Amino acid sequence: MINFRNDDILQVRVFSKKQGKRLKPDTAFQSFLKCDEVFEKYNYPQILAVLSEGINYYPDWVDYIKKNHHRYQIELHGFRHYYYNHDIHTAESAYKDLKRAKDELENIFQCKITTWFIPYGKKHYPLWREEVCQRLGLICDSPSVKNPFMFHYWHRDQVEEVKKMIEEDVKRPSSA
Helix, strand or coil: CCCEEEEEECCCCCCCHHHHHHHCCCCHHHHHHHHHHHHHHCCCCEEEEEEHHHCCCCHHHHHHHHHCHHHEEEEEEECCCCCHHHHCCCHHHHHHHHHHHHHHHHHHHCCCCCEECCCCCCCCCCCCHHHHHHHHCCEECCCCCCCCEEEECCCHHHHHHHHHHHHHHHHCCCCC
16 A cells, blocks of 8 residues: 655645646635545545644535544644745744644544644755654654655646556555
């Protein structure tokens, strides 16, 4: 089974023109539902990297995640889709922001958050990330951590690639 990570779950604000174009004509939740069809069809698990800012903004999406929780591993993406190394300058500010987001996710989804998947993580790792993750008891997604296959539910090309990967994977004979 392939380990997939779906980023930007419950994101409220579109952060780029490209993302905005890729979402149209759907809402973020509609895009997520379309992406999730193949996961649901095969009862295939995925990691959801969630932004807690959307908890109150998307009650239907939150309810959908709760209803299908057996297929998801909920993890922290942050409160908002920040460039954490630019928008939050100190370890203490980051700690407060991420603690709030972690607590909100654990409370609403009744789960244990274990990992922080940093927004824009491929290029922008804040210097304080390890210190803050240690204080929060989290694994820090970093270049040294072997990551699952990351994609975005709102990026149609990535979703098509994931669908093909899942369908090929479920056709493979399992090793006994």
